[in-house]
Amino acid sequence: MVAQDTVVVERERPARATAPAPRTPRGRRPGLTPWLYLAPALVVLGGLLAYPIYQLGLISLFHYTQAQVSGGEPTSFEGLGNYRELLADEQFWQVLLATVLFAAACVVCTLAVGCALAVLLTRVRAVPRLALMLAALGAWATPAVTGSTVWLFLFDADFGPVNRVLGLGDHAWTYGRFSAFFLVLLEVVWCSFPFVMVTVYAGIRAVPSEVLEAAALDGASQWRIWRSVLAPMLRPILVVVTIQSVIWDFKVFTQIYVMTNGGGIAGQNLVLNVYAYQQAFASSQYSLGAAIGVVMLLILLAVTLVYLRLLRRQGEEL
Template sequence: MTSVTHRKTWTPWLYLAPALVVLGGLLAYPIYQLGLISLFHYTQAQVSGGEPSTFEGFGNYAELFGDSQFWEVLLATVVFAAACVVSTLAVGCALAVLLTRVRAVPRLALMLAALGAWATPAVTGSTVWLFLFDADFGPVNRVLGLGDHSWTYGRFSAFFLVLLEVVWCSFPFVMVTVYAGIRAVPGEVLEAAALDGASQWRIWRSVLAPMLRPILVVVTIQSVIWDFKVFTQIYVMTNGGGIAGQNLVLNVYAYQKAFASSQYSLGSAIGIVMLLILLAVTLGYLRLLRRQGEEL
């Protein structure tokens, strides 16, 4: 009996072993190198071999945490990522419910349009959105009668414009995943809720959302990871972080430190901080759900 139980315990890990080996090779070594560089004084002089690398320990982290700009960028990143995640989940879930209410042809059209947005490269999508909101030739300003209003000049309007593009290219994943989950819910459950007089919002809040919680956990964590490390949209649409760096997020900030300023050790330190923040948020969220009795 013990051997059978032991075999059942290790069987899933044997199936996962090939994928774990590949992921370990692709992720473990780069993360190790990133952490190693963050502990040294590593600039262009060290890259070219002109000066030897010197061990700094946690000196780079101390310098980073002592920089007021880092905390400003971190706060902006957290707020921006949270807004993107909430907006993406709201749009994706709403359209997933809509897909269950429309006929086959509109449903197919909506699915194709959403998948087209999802398949569009981030650089291409960002360029298209810049054209739509262009101060001189953009159709949005003409329709709204805003004249030559520049959406990328102000800090909040630029963040809002980037948020729209991020949601546009991210909601299809949420929509398709949640729609698949809704289709798996027994129709009798939804019919019973409708016969009891529940509104669509009440059906979603009291019936669908609890049943779809494992799926919502996955799309939420995925959205947090994607939106917290946004780079391309910010870099392209705000021309590298906006005027005087007003639209910097951590990923762009790390790029500027590592490549624009050749401070590779500081850029690596920012990368490690981002990794630890994402791990803490993900593990904290999963632990909270476990405490609430959810099976993940």
């Protein structure tokens, strides 16, 4: 009887009331606070980026040459005329293809060298690690004009040590189209890999050592550990360095302009940035140069958005 009464009492006992969820104070939205912290930076970025982009797009819609700059002729509205002229230009498509291929090669080589050296940093002792870090940061801090001049001297046909070591005689690297692009690629990778190396190295150091030790005990090789363990865990970091490398390498200007003397013989080493410079300042077609700049901006935005969307489909948090 006592047990039955206890059961009845337990059944009849009212359920414990759940505490109500705390209410957000009136007039304050939970999602507004982060934007308040970002507001100063957004204002600065808006002034430094939004207005120049607006002016770039505006100039691309007008017929704007040296005559309009000097006031000799009135500015006329062309609408999409500059873009139609640009898309009908066969040289533009050749330069665009060369830019895409060159940027892709630079990105792949930069990521490969940076990630390999980042793994190497985790395998060497403190002194070699410090020496490698200082050398890499020195390459990263070197101005593009200085670095390009140094690489030109190293591969110079008359006094460069590279030709002497390789026994190439007076071979001129900048005369051939592919050899000139290869020389510029080496310089771009040399000044770009330190960012990838330092960033990926910091990510590897954040990976628990137990995970790597377990993979090594299971007999996984270094390449298998990188491909199956480190790369998936470092994917958000690799996304950042890949997107930034694509942006940097797609709009390379200084290295091409200095090392190929403005785009190579007969423009054989032109990329979009140098091509836009030639159209805008060498030919005084400022509106056409602005149109090329807008096209480059749209291409980079499209590549970035597509890449981020693919990663989101794979369930990555960015």
